[in-house]
Amino acid sequence: MAHVPGHNVEQSGNVFVWNPGATQTTRVTSQVPSIPTSPEAENFVRTSDNFFYGLQPSKTPTTAPTSTGGSGYGGGMTADEALALAKFNYEKEQEARKASGLSDYYTGGSYNTGFDALLKMIADQSKVSEGAIGGAYDRALQNIGQGYDVAKGLGDEGYRALNTYLAANQNNPYAGITAQVGSAPDALTDYLSAYGVSDQPVQGQIQADQLQAQQGAANFQNLANTLSALAQQGAGSRAAESQMAQLLFNTGLGQERAGYTSQAENAQAQALAALQQAVYQSRFGVEEKRNALAQELAQTISQLTGTAPTNNSGSGSGSGSGSGNGGNAPLLGQLVQTATPQEILANQLANLVAPAQAQGGTAQQLLDELNARRGR
């Protein structure tokens, strides 16, 4: 038997046993076996179109294998048995390929790509929506400010016209009223004197009548003055009312502006809260599906390999686990890091160089930092 070592197949006498853990250290990506690059160079034998993966019957089987596959062969295999064995090996190899691919897909984090793209879309849309909300708020404030200016100008113009009218039309029609006393009647002085008769009694009566007329005129003048004062008081009150109304208008307008501004702020806050909630719900949905897929992958890999895999990849959302195993052997049930130790070292060095170079660090500083991380 020309068994090819290192392909998870062990030979015990004439019995070939599939043992996934036998050559674990020969592969860093998976515990499942893989096909070598050049099967023929590693003693794989091609017969017609079929491979005898790792198996090359050296003699004709004389005893049929048991159903468990763990049985040996007595002295040789028939063609049917060889074909069945080849089929068995082929199916095992296919499962190994599938397990290896799924393992790489899982441990490498490739399955995160679509979810990361979705999360990026959500984040981009969130920024766009946030900008739109901010724009709407700015437009609302602009409208509120401009509307206030227009309304204030319009109202002030109305009151300015009223004040101008009131100033130009002082309502005091009693100001021009003057109570006059008529001229005294003729006392027939000349006529009386022509007959040698004195006019004194006549003059006395005329003076008394004039005095009475003057008293009546004074009373009327007092009445006119009182009415004039009332009219002036009314005009002054009207002017004061106009100013008060204008002050009230401007004050109310300012309060309304404050109210409208507050409404716009509340609307903005509500819109942002709704947006934030929608974004969180979307992200939650994506992460939920990502987690479900990861669980499904892990479950499938476990079923194929018999061990629970460990996801060593980091996702775009920062939910990934730690890096690598530090060169130590993987624990039981864990998938080892895909990268080689050299690649891991190079990666660590690159991570060190980038920030250190950005800070102007020297080569010695880089080396010291690297040694410090490696515990030296």
Place this chain on the structure above:
Amino acid sequence: MAYNPADYEARRRGYTQQYGATSAMNAYANFLSQQRGTRERQGMTEEYNKAQPRVVSGYSRRGMVGPNVRSGLFARGLQDFAKQRARSFSEFDQGQQEQQRMYDLTEAQRLEAFRNQLADMESEKAQTIADAARQLYARRAGAI
């Protein structure tokens, strides 16, 4: 309430026309009254002028007045006539003046009422403009 300039102009025109028509009617009535008073005063003057000679002739027929005759009764009678004449004219003139004052006072009150109507309308217009401005502001701010 929306601002309607046509409404205010119609109201202003109505107030002005009403005030103008009433003022013209009252002014014409006042003119007629003054004219009537003037005629009445002229009639009184003519009557007193005609009465003066009759007063003197009455005392003369009774021999109370004449050349070198001047009785006290004649002097008192003539003074009474002059006092009555003065009293009549004084009362008539005072009556005319009181009537004129009443007219002036009434017209002043009507003018005050007219101006108050216009001022009230202007105040209402300013308030309407202010209300319209606030409504426009509310629409601009999206509150309506």
